[in-house]
Amino acid sequence: MTTWTDRCADHPLPLTAPSGIDRAAHLRLDEASLAAAWSHPSTRVFVVCGGQVLIDETPDGRTELVTTPSFEAPLTEAHRYFLGTDEDGVSYFALQKDSLPGRMDQSARPAGLREAGHLLGPRDAGLMVHAVALENWQRMHRFCSRCGERTVIAAAGHIRRCPACGAEHYPRTDPAVIMLVTDDEDRALLGRQMHWPEGRFSTLAGFVEPGESIEQSVRREVREESGITVGEVEYVASQPWPFPSSLMLGFIARATSTGIVVDGDEISEARWFSRDELSAAFDSGEVLPPYGISIAARLIELWYGKPLPKQGPGS
Numbered sequence: 081m082t083t084w085t086d087r088c089a090d091h092p093l094p095l096t097a098p099s100g101i102d103r104a105a106h107l108r109l110d111e112a113s114l115a116a117a118w119s120h121p122s123t124r125v126f127v128v129c130g131g132q133v134l135i136d137e138t139p140d141g142r143t144e145l146v147t148t149p150s151f152e153a154p155l156t157e158a159h160r161y162f163l164g165t166d167e168d169g170v171s172y173f174a175l176q177k178d179s180l181p182g183r184m185d186q187s188a189r190p191a192g193l194r195e196a197g198h199l200l201g202p203r204d205a206g207l208m209v210h211a212v213a214l215e216n217w218q219r220m221h222r223f224c225s226r227c228g229e230r231t232v233i234a235a236a237g238h239i240r241r242c243p244a245c246g247a248e249h250y251p252r253t254d255p256a257v258i259m260l261v262t263d264d265e266d267r268a269l270l271g272r273q274m275h276w277p278e279g280r281f282s283t284l285a286g287f288v289e290p291g292e293s294i295e296q297s298v299r300r301e302v303r304e305e306s307g308i309t310v311g312e313v314e315y316v317a318s319q320p321w322p323f324p325s326s327l328m329l330g331f332i333a334r335a336t337s338t339g340i341v342v343d344g345d346e347i348s349e350a351r352w353f354s355r356d357e358l359s360a361a362f363d364s365g366e367v368l369p370p371y372g373i374s375i376a377a378r379l380i381e382l383w384y385g386k387p388l389p390k391q392g393p394g395s
């Protein structure tokens with residue numbers, strides 16, 4: 081039997097393709113190995129700042145992270161993240177700084193994950209999502225949640241230690257559920273968030289609450305946002321979503337009711353669409369095709385059965 085997970089696995093979601101990077105977690109506390117990796121001439125370094133990195137086009141039309149050898153990078157060990165090594169033994173570090181470096185060549189430009197996640201190859205996208213997730217966590221966890229003292233970076237960016245009480249704090253990942261709900265007629269439930277532009281519809285989503293399983297979370301969120309009750313919940317795929325620290329868990333869920341009552345708080349409108357209705361709504365411009373790197377577009381596409389119409393990121 082072909083599952084939704086199998087169908088989704090045909091081509092990896094953005095930010096989830098095998099990157100070829102070994103995170104080499106055993107080296108994070110090995111100061112001698114880290115120092116050797118940093119000073120090796122093949123080592124590559126890039127700056128991460130506010131979720132952005134520098135990207136550039138190669139002569140053959142690919143987009144890459146702008147990296148430098150470590151000897152060109154300022155030695156700011158306080159904010160140096162070790163990201164791992166590739167198949168050739170090249171080590172990668174990210175430096176968290178308060179600004180991106182200026183570039184002599186003007187083709188390089190800053191980009192966040194939503195843009196770069198589309199453009200970069202698997203290795204660079206994997207490095208970037210790791211660095212951005214660490215940066216977001218580091219920036220928001222400067223003080224000890226146990227005693228309030230200022231914490232210090234450790235383990236090459238993967239731990240923060242409290243010098244006062246000795247607590248060790250690890251990067252947080254907050255599980256969030258995102259689900260395409262279908263009914264007995266195989267229609268899909270799509271909603272529009274309050275702050276979205278007219279015509280933009282997507283899957284429902286929400287955070288897993290304390291003391292909840294992810295299946296319970298799917299059912300609660302759908303009920304809260306749309307009034308629809310959900311029975312069967314089938315896992316499809318996950319996606320790192322460091323905006324700032326989520327892990328998106330994607331599902332196809334089966335509705336056991338069809339009467340929509342939106343919460344009017346998060347969701348302003350929700351509708352059932354058959355494939356023909358959604359196709360016609362795309363054609364007329366009534367509904368904007370989803371775009372972006374989010375798993376939401378893939379969940380809709382899996383149900384839709386063919387690629388969704390393309391839409392430019394500016395439209």
Ligand SMILES: [Zn+2]
Nearest residue numbers: 224227242245
């Ligand atoms: Zn403390």
